Amino acid sequence: MYSYSLQDNKWKSLKEQRNDPSAYLDLDLGESKTTADATDSQASMEVRNIPPYDPAADTSEKAYLFDEIIPKNIRPHLLDIVGHFESGEFGLKGYGSFVSNRVNKLQELQGEDQERLAWILSYITHLLSLLARNSSMSKQKRKEKDQTIRGPMIPQAVHRKLLLMFTEPGSSSLSTEKHELLINYILVLTLFADDFRSEPTDICADLKMNRQMLKPYYDQLGCKSVSTGAFKPVFMTLPAPLKFPQQVTRRRRRK
Known part of the structure; x- marks a missing residue:
């Protein structure tokens, strides 16, 4: 399992990046890399605040590691959505816009393909619930908001997994780093759900x-x-192989 427990001061908030266009310069995909360049590339890969990925993957399907994003041990707990859909209870469960607009795909699929889509849509739902429950507010207000949060209940095994991944020990709140990571997980899963051609209007509404x-x-x-x-x-x-924006490090001027 990948570890993302780096100190917050090692990360540059995406809020800052929005105001710093230089942080999103395109990478120069030149010819071969030197050993030093390869080492630098590996180091930058290790600190990216994104889901597990394969930088050498030559297809979109393989670029992000599905088996690590949705581990096999929690997949049996992500199939309730099929029952909700087939029983006609789906509309009463409080699913978000993105999932609601794609749940009909379940009836077009069978077997493993149907299960895979169910895992993705359910996991997106539970990640959105975790994000809503951990918005930046006081504990009292969070308690009040928990009473009104819509969406199906997160299974215990899945909830435990999410807390381990996205919260710090002894805390139920998200750091800036984990908040950004959680959103990145959601967006990657929307790409899987839409066969890597996703119109983002409804996930914008959910987020x-x-x-x-x-x-x-x-x-x-x-x-x-x-x-x-x-x-x-x-x-x-x-697009694959993945091409990431270059993060520019500003050097201090010598006095």
Whole structure:
């Protein structure tokens, strides 16, 4: 399992990056790398605040490691959505816009393909619930908000996994780093759900963020936006191999 427990001061908040265009310069994909360059590349890979990935993957499907993003031991707990859909109870369970607009795909699939989509849609739902429960507010207000949060109950095994991944020991709140990581997990899963061509309007609504606010997250994941023309929908895609924005480190001037 990947570890993301780095000190907050080692991270540059995406809020700061939104105001710093230089932090999103495109990488120069040149020829071969020197040994030193390869070492630097490996170091930068280890500190990216994104889900587990394979920088050498040559397809979008393999770029982010699905088996590590949704581990096999929690998948049996992510199938309730199929029962909710087939029983007609789905509309009463408080699922978000993104999942609600894609749940009909379940009836078009069978076997492993249906299960895989169910895992993805359920996990997106539970990640959104965790994000809502851990918004930056006082404990009392968080308790009050918990009473009104919509969405199906998070299974205990899944909840335990999410707390281990996204909260610090002894705390139920998210650090800035973990908050950003959680959003990146959600966005990667939306790409899986949409076969790596995702129109982000409904996930924007679920996250209560507009497209401009989500752009640094998509950039950080190596996504590109495409459109078929003026006044046409803009889709987020995931070219492979992944090409990440270069993070610029500013040097202090000598006095």
